[in-house]
Amino acid sequence: MEKRKVDVAVIGTGTAGMVAYKAARKHTENLVVIEGDQYGTTCARVGCMPSKLLIAAAEAAHNVTGADLFGIHAEGVKIDGKAVMERVRRERDLFVGGVLETVESFPPEHRLKGMARFIDDHRLVVGGQVEIEARSFVIATGSRSNIPEFLQAAGDRLLVNDTVFELEDLPESVAVFGPGIIGLELGQALSRLGVRIRMFGVSGSIGAIRDEALRDYAQETFNREFPLDPSANVSAVERTAKGVRVTFEDEMKGEVSEEFDYLLAATGRRPNVDRLDLQNTGLELDDRGVPIFDHYTLRCSKSHIFIAGDADNEAPVLHEATDEGRIAGDNAGRYPDMRAGLRRVPLSIVFTDPQIATVGLTLDQVQERCRDSYATGELSFEDQGRSRVIGKDRGILKVYGEHGSGLFLGAEIFGPAAEHIGHLLAWAAQKHMTVSEMLDMPFYHPVIEEGVRSALRDLNRKLNIGPELVDRCLECGPGA
Numbered sequence: 103m104e105k106r107k108v109d110v111a112v113i114g115t116g117t118a119g120m121v122a123y124k125a126a127r128k129h130t131e132n133l134v135v136i137e138g139d140q141y142g143t144t145c146a147r148v149g150c151m152p153s154k155l156l157i158a159a160a161e162a163a164h165n166v167t168g169a170d171l172f173g174i175h176a177e178g179v180k181i182d183g184k185a186v187m188e189r190v191r192r193e194r195d196l197f198v199g200g201v202l203e204t205v206e207s208f209p210p211e212h213r214l215k216g217m218a219r220f221i222d223d224h225r226l227v228v229g230g231q232v233e234i235e236a237r238s239f240v241i242a243t244g245s246r247s248n249i250p251e252f253l254q255a256a257g258d259r260l261l262v263n264d265t266v267f268e269l270e271d272l273p274e275s276v277a278v279f280g281p282g283i284i285g286l287e288l289g290q291a292l293s294r295l296g297v298r299i300r301m302f303g304v305s306g307s308i309g310a311i312r313d314e315a316l317r318d319y320a321q322e323t324f325n326r327e328f329p330l331d332p333s334a335n336v337s338a339v340e341r342t343a344k345g346v347r348v349t350f351e352d353e354m355k356g357e358v359s360e361e362f363d364y365l366l367a368a369t370g371r372r373p374n375v376d377r378l379d380l381q382n383t384g385l386e387l388d389d390r391g392v393p394i395f396d397h398y399t400l401r402c403s404k405s406h407i408f409i410a411g412d413a414d415n416e417a418p419v420l421h422e423a424t425d426e427g428r429i430a431g432d433n434a435g436r437y438p439d440m441r442a443g444l445r446r447v448p449l450s451i452v453f454t455d456p457q458i459a460t461v462g463l464t465l466d467q468v469q470e471r472c473r474d475s476y477a478t479g480e481l482s483f484e485d486q487g488r489s490r491v492i493g494k495d496r497g498i499l500k501v502y503g504e505h506g507s508g509l510f511l512g513a514e515i516f517g518p519a520a521e522h523i524g525h526l527l528a529w530a531a532q533k534h535m536t537v538s539e540m541l542d543m544p545f546y547h548p549v550i551e552e553g554v555r556s557a558l559r560d561l562n563r564k565l566n567i568g569p570e571l572v573d574r575c576l577e578c579g580p581g582a
């Protein structure tokens with residue numbers, strides 16, 4: 103077996119791994135970045151980018167078919183499924199191409215292909231052929247779909263995010279399992295592109311929404327477009343000659359069987375740490391087998407091993423993978439000297455319509471931190487001026503603030519432009535602004551952000567800080 107000795111070994115050449123490699127390389131030229139599968143990253147190849155491309159096509163279709171609201175009737179709308187999927191792949195390949203160029207810019211002696219596993223605290227075997235001894239490591243192995251056993255009965259008609267974008271044409275029908283982030287984004291997009299879908303959940307959860315009222319409202323909203331049961335009772339999944347048959351309990355009809363072309367499993371993801379043979383290291387693991395690590399240094403236990411991205415199972419989104427890769431790579435490079443890295447205010451956005459966004463502390467974290475010492479401001483987008491003008495008037499915004507200090511703590515949104523409002527609120531939370539300070543900022547008219555102002559005013563009133571809330575605010579302009 104070939105043996106190599108390096109300062110730093112980065113395991114995984116996804117987003118976190120590539121950023122970690124670049125950060126570590128500022129400290130040493132004797133390093134290696136390992137990839138066990140394809141280059142190109144989950145985000146570009148089978149995640150963020152192709153899913154957003156499919157959603158963009160769905161939005162275009164929805165804008166046409168929804169134009170009736172404005173008195174505009176588009177006749178004979180035709181969705182060309184092959185063209186839709188071709189564009190998704192064409193644009194996706196451009197994003198992947200950009201990543202591949204970056205990987206190819208790394209010196210060949212720094213790149214290694216093969217699955218890595220630990221044989222002890224300082225040594226890896228890669229692809230069964232190369233032994234790497236390193237002073238420090240970064241685990242950046244990402245995550246993969248977690249598919250419950252009973253869904254495997256769908257056989258070759260079982261889709262996950264790795265395979266769905268490879269479909270040549272849009273199918274006629276898809277059973278979507280998991281009304282989480284992936285299921286909602288892809289399921290709604292498929293539905294808007296004319297695919298018959300039905301969505302099944304187990305735990306009552308919808309897209310990680312914490313607030314019960316918001317969750318119920320979201321369920322009702324999605325149910326206007328496609329059937330979604332977040333607590334479905336599914337008794338069987340079978341492969342049939344045509345596709346997949348799902349047997350489930352319908353509230354009105356009792357036991358029902360429905361046939362679909364495909365079954366899409368969007369039932370959560372698991373970190374890729376189970377194939378690293380971590381038992382050969384001295385790392386302390388949590389109950390999911392993920393190394394215990396420090397949030398600011400990304401150091402696992404008191405070791406020379408760091409972890410970043412989806413592998414650590416903390417905040418499996420792209421900008422966190424990037425931040426964590428930078429911190430972990432820098433610390434692996436400078437080890438045993440270490441630095442606490444910048445961790446940003448949590449921000450999550452789900453690209454459904456209406457969108458879902460969570461900012462700062464979640465409702466349960468607010469309750470844990472403040473007990474009864476917090477208040478919730480609220481706004482319904484149903485009578486928000488700009489939202490009504492553009493016909494995007496479904497939604498609720500909830501904002502949380504602390505009694506006494508008047509600090510803005512966090513927010514949950516199911517509504518229009520949540521991707522933008524989420525950023526606005528995240529920036530305010532990271533700057534530790536009080537609700538009053540946020541209300542001192544300018545608000546144009548007529549914009550959706552005026553709804554944010556209304557929610558903040560409601561919050562300040564409930565915190566006994568703000569001015570009295572008036573029913574019809576004249577200075578706000580009509581509909582604000």
Ligand SMILES: Cc1cc2nc3c(=O)[nH]c(=O)nc-3n(C[C@H](O)[C@H](O)[C@H](O)COP(=O)(O)OP(=O)(O)OC[C@H]3O[C@@H](n4cnc5c(N)ncnc54)[C@H](O)[C@@H]3O)c2cc1C
Pocket residue numbers: 113114115116117118119136137138139140141143144145148149150151153154216217218219242243244245263284374377378410411412413417418419420421423
């Ligand atoms: C459908 C979908 C849509 C998404 N949409 C969004 C979005 O809109 N916005 C957002 O912020 N996030 C989104 N995400 C999440 C985002 O894609 C991930 O958080 C991010 O890509 C994680 O990056 P990573 O570097 O941790 O993992 P990856 O990019 O998966 O990289 C891990 C790499 O490690 C390799 N590897 C694994 N094990 C080994 C081993 N033992 N040896 C060697 N190599 C190994 C893998 O092959 C892989 O290349 C989405 C995810 C999915 C699935």
Ligand SMILES: NC(=O)c1ccc[n+]([C@@H]2O[C@H](COP(=O)([O-])OP(=O)(O)OC[C@H]3O[C@@H](n4cnc5c(N)ncnc54)[C@H](O)[C@@H]3O)[C@@H](O)[C@H]2O)c1
Pocket residue numbers: 250279280281282283284285287302303304305306307308309310368369370371417418419450451452453
């Ligand atoms: N816009 C974005 O930022 C974006 C988009 C997609 C994915 N992601 C990331 O990917 C991660 C994984 O997404 P995900 O949607 O797979 O996971 P998720 O945890 O968001 O949702 C999984 C859903 O599947 C349900 N479920 C579990 N077992 C089931 C079963 N047997 N039958 C039916 N439903 C079942 C769960 O109750 C949950 O609702 C997310 O946490 C997110 O961080 C982010």
